Amino acid sequence: xxxFRAVWKLLRAQxxxxxxxxxxxxxxARLGYVVFAIFLLGLAAGAFALSRAMLxxxxxxxxxxxxxxxxxxxxxxxxxxxxxxxxSGVFLLTFIFSFQVLLQVLYLSGDMDFLLSSPLPAxxxxxxxxxxxxxxxxxxxxxxxxxxxxxxxxxYGYSALYYPLVPLxxxxxxxxxxxxxxxxxxxxxxxxxxxRVFEVISFLSAMIGMLCSQWYNLSRGFGRGVESDPVGPxxxxxxxxxxxxxxxxxxxxxxxxxxxxxxxxxxxxxWRISFSAWGLQVASSCFR
Amino acid sequence: MGDEHALIRTVDLTRYYGQHKAVEGLxxxxxxxxxxxxxxxxxAGKTTTMKMIVGLLRPTRGQAFVAGHDVVREPVAARSVxxxxxxxxxxxxxxxxxxxxxxxxxLYNMPAEKVNRRADELLRLFDxxxxxxxxxxxxxxxxxxxxxxxxxxMHDPRVLxxxxxxxxxxxxxxxxxxxxxxxxxxxxxxxxxxxxIMEIAERMCDRIGIINAGQLVAVxxxxxxxxxxxxRASLEDIFLSLTGGAEYAEIAEVLR
Numbered sequence: 409x410x411x412f413r414a415v416w417k418l419l420r421a422q423x424x425x426x427x428x429x430x431x432x433x434x435x436x437a438r439l440g441y442v443v444f445a446i447f448l449l450g451l452a453a454g455a456f457a458l459s460r461a462m463l464x465x466x467x468x469x470x471x472x473x474x475x476x477x478x479x480x481x482x483x484x485x486x487x488x489x490x491x492x493x494x495x496s497g498v499f500l501l502t503f504i505f506s507f508q509v510l511l512q513v514l515y516l517s518g519d520m521d522f523l524l525s526s527p528l529p530a531x532x533x534x535x536x537x538x539x540x541x542x543x544x545x546x547x548x549x550x551x552x553x554x555x556x557x558x559x560x561x562x563x564y565g566y567s568a569l570y571y572p573l574v575p576l577x578x579x580x581x582x583x584x585x586x587x588x589x590x591x592x593x594x595x596x597x598x599x600x601x602x603x604r605v606f607e608v609i610s611f612l613s614a615m616i617g618m619l620c621s622q623w624y625n626l627s628r629g630f631g632r633g634v635e636s637d638p639v640g641p642x643x644x645x646x647x648x649x650x651x652x653x654x655x656x657x658x659x660x661x662x663x664x665x666x667x668x669x670x671x672x673x674x675x676x677x678x679w680r681i682s683f684s685a686w687g688l689q690v691a692s693s694c695f696r
Numbered sequence: 697m698g699d700e701h702a703l704i705r706t707v708d709l710t711r712y713y714g715q716h717k718a719v720e721g722l723x724x725x726x727x728x729x730x731x732x733x734x735x736x737x738x739x740a741g742k743t744t745t746m747k748m749i750v751g752l753l754r755p756t757r758g759q760a761f762v763a764g765h766d767v768v769r770e771p772v773a774a775r776s777v778x779x780x781x782x783x784x785x786x787x788x789x790x791x792x793x794x795x796x797x798x799x800x801x802x803l804y805n806m807p808a809e810k811v812n813r814r815a816d817e818l819l820r821l822f823d824x825x826x827x828x829x830x831x832x833x834x835x836x837x838x839x840x841x842x843x844x845x846x847x848x849x850m851h852d853p854r855v856l857x858x859x860x861x862x863x864x865x866x867x868x869x870x871x872x873x874x875x876x877x878x879x880x881x882x883x884x885x886x887x888x889x890x891x892x893i894m895e896i897a898e899r900m901c902d903r904i905g906i907i908n909a910g911q912l913v914a915v916x917x918x919x920x921x922x923x924x925x926x927x928r929a930s931l932e933d934i935f936l937s938l939t940g941g942a943e944y945a946e947i948a949e950v951l952r
Contacts, residue, residue, distance in 0.1 A: 525780045526775060528803060529772060
């Protein structure tokens, strides 16, 4: 059985399970799912309109004059760096959040023995599990990043090729990050028991979550309140971050170039695809 | 029978967990048409051995062959002839019994028409017809166990590996599974099962292997085991004498 066929079978079964959940849900719950889906679509449409309006407004000469008068520099540097910031964020967040999920689906889920005792290549099981694990995060990130990036394209009149490239780059970015995260999981599990690692990560996640939620109060308590003029330093910080991220050797910068420049004739997207494929290839060959 | 005809063959099969020796130097064969019972105290290495045979665990040393295929070098070919029922089988509880069997048939590359026919046959055989379209979520323990065995039989395997197949089953369901295993063996399948129930092993199995502390301490038919255990009559006595549990039996006798 080919790898793709085996992966397809496993994903189809997952889809069937999801569909069963929906079909057999009570009428009210089913209606709730539909309303929630419509709400999410509305949210995405709103985010698209908002980002398009805001980014268009920032191109207005009056806005540029205002920024100049305030000594905030040129906002165009930040705007042009939006894809890089967004895609870098997706990469880092996927890498971090996928670790625990991948640990769970690859080593602690009950169906692994069942799947690995069937005549499926172990690599297919790995890829299907990885896709299954990263899909919720991908969907969540896409809900916010796609409208923003498409809004940017609409505001700046990017060519039509930009629009399909954005989700493609997001997907590849997610796969690359998840592949590296899986590689880290596989390495860690060879040293420490998976269940113990999961417990430690869960505890740390809870602690970090609590600390993050209290960060504002804590910083005020320690006398580091909100700055009187947060915009100027924030713009400076963002441009600094973009400059640091936008280097040729950083994988996080490639999809940005892929998105923005590939349609203009530069060939970074094939690199991006190769990188994602390589990440998955290495991780899947290390599995089992 | 020569070892080359064995459907399961282990050669110096060994597995260590760190420094802990789980299984060491297992050499045995299971032939088509026989039911081989695998007995041992808790933690003796039964499940580890079974997992190595189905390719879920990589041996530290040695090899396991299924239908002539090395399970490490040719895992897909080996697994395609195995039907495996673990001690706690995983079933997708959000699928119905029929959907689950169809999914399993699909995993084994069976043609759709054959999958449907086989699923219907097995659901009827295991008395699951009425619940076939209900979610597995709603099944009792016995129904789930029967579904797991049915799933293992979907592709008509040449080798069946079952870890405690009758655990938690009512007498009727246990009897049904025993009858089906006997029928499978009658059709040439090699059945390799572990059990704690001596009565099942004694009455069902053609040959029995006893494992203790990771080592195979005896293999043979009931008569052969009696011969090496100074003529002890029951399998329970033979088992206790070989696995070092005889002293507990004596204590129980004194307390009686």
